[in-house]
Amino acid sequence: MTDEPTAAPDAPVDPLDPLRTELEGPVDRLPVVERLARFEHANEVLARELAVLDEV
Known part of the structure; x- marks a missing residue:
């Protein structure tokens, strides 16, 4: 069992996460x-x- 929080299935996805990973x-x-x-x-x-x- 891990203590890391997991994102809820309906949680908004940050569109910049892939960019952060790439950089x-x-x-x-x-x-x-x-x-x-x-x-x-x-x-x-x-x-x-x-x-x-x-x-917006």
């Missing part, structure tokens, strides 16, 4: 092209989420 780790060890691709993707995700918030 974890030693990014500085990746080739520059891969770093650039990751950060461009991060910018796209963040821009999309900001647009959603702007609509």
Whole structure:
């Protein structure tokens, strides 16, 4: 038995969780092209989420 909390099945999913996972780790060890691709993707995700918030 673990003491870690588990999310309820109907709990809202944070759309930034996959992005956090993607950006974890030693990014500085990746080739520059891969770093650039990751950060461009991060910018796209963040821009999309900001647009959603702007609509609210």
